[in-house]
Amino acid sequence: MENNPAAGQGQLEQDQWVQELLDLSEKEQVTPKQLSILRAAIDVFAEKGFSAAATSEIAQKAGVAEGTIFRYYRTKKDLLLAIVVPTMSRMIAPFVLRNFSGVLDVPFESYEAFLKAFMVNRLEFVRRNLKIVKILIQEIPFQPALKEQLTENIFEQVLARVTAITEHFKAEGEVIDAPTPAIIRFTISAIAGYLLTRLVLMPEQDWNDEAEIEQTISFILHGIGGNG
Secondary structure, three states: OOOOHHHHHHHHHHOHHHHHHHHHHHHOOOOHHHHHHHHHHHHHHHHHHHHHOOHHHHHHHHOOOHHHHHHHOOOHHHHHHHHHHHHHHHHHHHHHHHHHHHHHHOOOOOHHHHHHHHHHHHHHHHHHOHHHHHHHHHHHHHOHHHHHHHHHHHHHHHHHHHHHHHHHHHHOOOOOOOOHHHHHHHHHHHHHHHHHHHHHHOOOOOOOHHHHHHHHHHHHHHOOOOOO
């Protein structure tokens, strides 16, 4: 594969996460070759997963010799752990929460309005950062350090805010009087299932996102059982 500078620049413009990563890396004086390796590793890991990814392919995509990777990182696992995992854990918490915080902090007039804002926000985030999300989905079960960082830096913050919102609408009578953790697990599972199907498993389908979001929210709020 040829190293196409124009295509590489286009990729950076379309990938906000990588652009912010580059800005951070420049401050930390990471070399241009390391940045190229990082961009290539994200692409290859997202497409093939860690196990199937070859350092030779990463090197070719980065426009460097394969030996250059091993000058920085002894093994492919070191590349994942030393670049992708620590960088994601350092970068992704503020990045994930930046736009999300608006959804979690704004008072909503109903639980349904909150769910709709939540789903629209996360659909846009995942759509714009699909490569990173794919790496997270693939590697979290196998990388305890990444799982720990995401739990501490993201999940706990998000869970605290979602818990407060859910408790508020329970008090208002809009949510059933069931254990809040169970309500949140069910709600997040339904939303995550839609996002995973929409963007990862069946992206080629002719999706009507507005209708799908409304239907998912209706299932969450009212269930799928018949009247009988």
